[in-house]
Amino acid sequence: MNLKKIFSKGNLMYALFLFVFLVICLEIFGRVYLSVILHKSSKPKFQFSYTRIYEHIPGFREGDGKRDWIVINHQGFRRTEDVSKEKPANTVRIFLLGGSAAHGISSAAPYPIVHIYPDETIDAWLEKDLKAKFPESKMEVINAAVTGYMVFQHTGYILSELLDYDPDIMIFFDGVNDHYFNDTTYNYYLQNRYQFWKPRLQQPTFGGMTTYFMHWLSKYSGFARGYMAWKLNRDAQKNDAKRTVNNMYGGSAEIIESHKKIAPKQFLRAVETNLSILRNHGVKALVCLQPMLVLRDSSLYSPQEKSFYADNLFARILYPTVLDELKDVTSRHEVLVLDINAEFNNPEYKHQQLFIDYCHLTPLGGAVAAKAMLPALDSLIQNLK
Secondary structure, three states: OOHHHHOOHHHHHHHHHHHHHHHHHHHHHHHHHHHHHOOOOOOOOEEEEOOOEEEEOOOOEEEOOOOEEEEEOOOOOEOOOOOOOOOOOOEEEEEEEEOHHHHOOOOOOOOOOOOOOHHHOHHHHHHHHHHHHOOOOEEEEEEOOOOOOOHHHHHHHHHHOHHHHOOOEEEEEEOOOOOOOOOOOOOOOOOOHHHHHHHHHHOOOHHHHHHHHHHHHOOOOHHHHHHHHHHHHHHHHHHHHHOOOOOOOOOHHHHHHHHHHHHHHOHHHHHHHHHHHHHHOOOEEEEEEOOOHHHOOHHHOOHHHHHHOOOOHHHHHHHHHHHHHHHHHHHHOOOEEEEHHHHHOOHHHOOOOOEOOOOOEOHHHHHHHHHHHHHHHHHHHHHHO
């Protein structure tokens, strides 16, 4: 074998050309696939957070070049305007916390792609309605919800950042991500799906180094951004497979019984912790149980909702129990709990599409959720004066 010939200048230049050509092709493919097929930005949306696992990257934008459907301001909120930590005089400042439904996320495959724009989210509808109702005051409803968040992640957010903004009211809009668990062996805090990063940091491997490199590269490369979005989602799913959050345990009675054993140590503990913190800091609270398509009366479904309906056995079985549990916890703190599902089952919205998939809201769905909250917020604001 003639090594000198193999490593000749001509061969090396040809190999370099092929490598560069391959990289360019992958980058073009990645950017086209993200923007055209997935309707996603080539820039990452999230970064690591030491208090809440991950958080928004300030200044992130996602759109089609004509209009942005997601804008993250310089404080990390889903809001087109920046928010000063010092609250202006005569201002009522309200924060909305939750997961993707509160955030206002676009639907994706296998559902038809629908984008939720900044003026179509729950907070946007609420702010518009409250400004009309209280014209003498400045109303701020700030969307601090983050896709995928569980209730315990709100705790770190409140303590590390949100209290510094001098809030008057905080709205919690949760349910789908963590209320309907029943596996008695599941540790909500240490084994949640986003803890896949822990062994990677504690037990470094070559694969972990590769992941870190691609994570760094995703700041500059659309292909790396797409790869990391796929990989992190896959890692979360693989982590889910290692530890189930739900088990059949027989029939409905057994599912409810097992849920009641673990709920006080999981989301109910987090809810009570958050309410205690807010009470100690003089902040009013409103707890909302977010709506789900499976909990809507099927006779009210729009044609689109019928086409993508999928059952969720545990949500259907545990829904009344979860609502009672939330009422019990919030009553001890003199906080109102709103079941937004009740408004979504109003016959007024028969055959109107309120969901873009199993739980995320259409613009009309966001307006309906805001409408359900408005009387409670009216009362809370009146009591501030």
